[in-house]
Amino acid sequence: MRILVAPDKFAGTLSAVEAARAVALGWRRHAPADEIDLAPMSDGGPGFVDVLHAAIGGDLLAVTVRGPAGQQVPATFLRHGRVAYVESAQACGLHLTGGEGAEEATTYGVGQLVGEAVASGASTVVVGLGGSGTNDGGAGLLAALGAQADRPLDRGVSGLDGVTRVDLEAARARLADVRLVAASDVENPLTGLFGATKVFGPQKGVAEERLPVLDAVLEQLAAAVDRRTALEKGAGAAGGLGFALLALGAVRGPGIGLVAGAVGLAERARAADLVVTGEGAFDYSSRAGKVPYGVAQVACEAVRPCVVLAGRVAVGAREMRALGVESAYSLVDVVGEERSFADPAGALAEVAERVARTWSPQPS
Ligand SMILES: Nc1ncnc2c1ncn2[C@@H]1O[C@H](COP(=O)(O)OP(=O)(O)O)[C@@H](O)[C@H]1O
Ligand SMILES: O=C(O)[C@H](O)COP(=O)(O)O
Numbered sequence: 001m002r003i004l005v006a007p008d009k010f011a012g013t014l015s016a017v018e019a020a021r022a023v024a025l026g027w028r029r030h031a032p033a034d035e036i037d038l039a040p041m042s043d044g045g046p047g048f049v050d051v052l053h054a055a056i057g058g059d060l061l062a063v064t065v066r067g068p069a070g071q072q073v074p075a076t077f078l079r080h081g082r083v084a085y086v087e088s089a090q091a092c093g094l095h096l097t098g099g100e101g102a103e104e105a106t107t108y109g110v111g112q113l114v115g116e117a118v119a120s121g122a123s124t125v126v127v128g129l130g131g132s133g134t135n136d137g138g139a140g141l142l143a144a145l146g147a148q149a150d151r152p153l154d155r156g157v158s159g160l161d162g163v164t165r166v167d168l169e170a171a172r173a174r175l176a177d178v179r180l181v182a183a184s185d186v187e188n189p190l191t192g193l194f195g196a197t198k199v200f201g202p203q204k205g206v207a208e209e210r211l212p213v214l215d216a217v218l219e220q221l222a223a224a225v226d227r228r229t230a231l232e233k234g235a236g237a238a239g240g241l242g243f244a245l246l247a248l249g250a251v252r253g254p255g256i257g258l259v260a261g262a263v264g265l266a267e268r269a270r271a272a273d274l275v276v277t278g279e280g281a282f283d284y285s286s287r288a289g290k291v292p293y294g295v296a297q298v299a300c301e302a303v304r305p306c307v308v309l310a311g312r313v314a315v316g317a318r319e320m321r322a323l324g325v326e327s328a329y330s331l332v333d334v335v336g337e338e339r340s341f342a343d344p345a346g347a348l349a350e351v352a353e354r355v356a357r358t359w360s361p362q363p364s
Contacts, residue, residue: 001360003027004272004304006039006265008291009047010280010311011131012095013344016040016047017054022345023276023309026352031360037272039263041291043185044237044255045130046095048087049078055263056080063116065109066144068092068133069101073109077117084122086113088238089131092140094204097133102204103214104156105134107241111144118178125178127245128255129238130185133204135197135214136160137190137221138244145248146170149224161217166224168247175248182245183255185289188236190229190243191218196236204239256294265295269302274359276352282310282328284319296324307359309351311340329355 005027007019014022020038027036039055042048053060058080067073068091075090089095091109110127117125134140136157143153147170151163188194197206197215206214218240222230225247229235234252235243246252260266269275277295292308299306308320308328320328331340334354335347 001031001273002035002037002271003360004037004039004268004275006041006275006295007278007309008041008043010278010344011046012280013311013341014348016042016051018345019278019348022348023278023352026349027356027360029349029353030356031362034360037268039265039268041263041277041295042128042255042259043130043289043291043294044128044183044258045185046087046089046093048128048183048255048259049076049085049090051259052085052262053078061116061120063113065091065112066106067109068097068105070106075109075113077113079120079122082121082123084117084120084125085128086110086117086125087128088241089128092132092134092238092241094131094133097204099133099203099205102133102135102156102201102206103158103210105136106140106154106156107132107134107136107138107239107244108140108144108154110241111141114141115145115174118174123178124181126181126183126258127250128183129234129242130255132238132241134241135201135204135206135239137218137240138242139221141241141244142166142168142171145174157214157217160221163220163224166221168225171248180245180248180250182234182237182242182250182252183258184234184237184242184252185255186237187233187289189231189233190222190235190240191215194236196240199236200239254289254294256289256291260294260298265298266302269298269304272304275299275304275306276309276355277306278309280311281314282308282312283314292325293323300324307355309348309355
């Protein structure tokens with residue numbers, strides 16, 4: 001059999017590359033003769049630059065930028081021809097905030113990264129969104145690129161309270177000859193019931209009672225910049241960073257589609273008998289622009305079965321079928337929570353070995 005292994009990262013425990021390797025290791029223990037094609041994936045969130053670099057090559061350029069809490073953080077962007085790929089999580093990721101201080105956390109560093117990419121001569125800058133610890137509507141990015149306002153744009157959402165005027169002229173001029181692409185992992189609008197704050201604020205440490213307050217501040221930002229942009233798909237990605245990029249003229253696309261195209265996923269799925277994908281938590285949010293859903297769609301189009309290996313599975317059988325997934329296996333259910341976190345690679349390999357018994361029966 002030929003198996004295509006195309007997982008996302010397991011946030012907090014395994015990178016996509018490590019997850020793919022663990023699946024292959026476990027699979028081979030049961031089915032050593034199977035051919036395994038590794039295609040670690042990303043939806044624009046953490047791992048975006050590494051996964052693309054491994055797949056398409058190019059030059060990694062190292063820079064130091066302002067992190068979400070004002071600390072200096074190292075980051076790399078990828079230059080491939082005249083295209084630059086920037087991973088926003090490197091400058092404003094949840095792993096950098098530890099799920100604290102979301103109200104003050106800024107995306108200023110992402111703007112610095114975009115500025116560096118432009119300065120390097122890129123004619124297209126693709127910004128991967130997702131896995132952020134920020135909720136500033138991308139105001140920090142706007143500030144780093146030269147935007148002016150009647151409130152500080154670089155102090156997180158809390159600094160924006162009362163904002164009525166944002167001038168994007170300088171930022172737009174800086175990007176005048178550049179095609180900007182927002183590669184988002186979710187399709188949420190900036191504000192409201194399905195907006196960035198209500199849906200993703202809690203995972204960034206925003207307290208329940210603060211959610212409507214912050215949402216209202218982002219409404220003020222939307223009114224000062226452009227209300228219509230705030231309603232666009234993906235405006236609420238990465239704490240509203242999508243909104244700022246769209247306001248600067250970015251075109252939006254799903255990050256998973258972009259990465260799938262870059263790694264040639266469709267062709268590789270057609271060459272496989274089974275597609276294996278996965279992520280930390282396979283839940284309903286996996287539906288929009290998430291890796292397992294995107295990979296399952298590609299598998300479906302290639303008429304190949306697709307299975308999910310995830311840390312946790314919170315999708316019912318019917319939902320799963322609707323997502324185009326045959327079966328989903330949970331590390332926590334198979335090896336227990338303690339081992340899943342203490343030895344994630346070993347746990348994933350063990351689950352993969354068991355899944356191989358079902359999907360790749362060996363001659364006895
Ligand atoms: N090894 C693991 N075992 C069990 N659960 C895990 C493991 N690694 C990550 N997770 C779960 O996955 C969650 C992250 O989900 P994930 O799908 O990776 O990221 P995101 O939703 O940000 O795209 C973590 O909060 C954790 O609950
Ligand atoms: O807010 C973000 O960074 C994402 O767009 C949604 O978060 P997730 O990467 O954890 O899904």
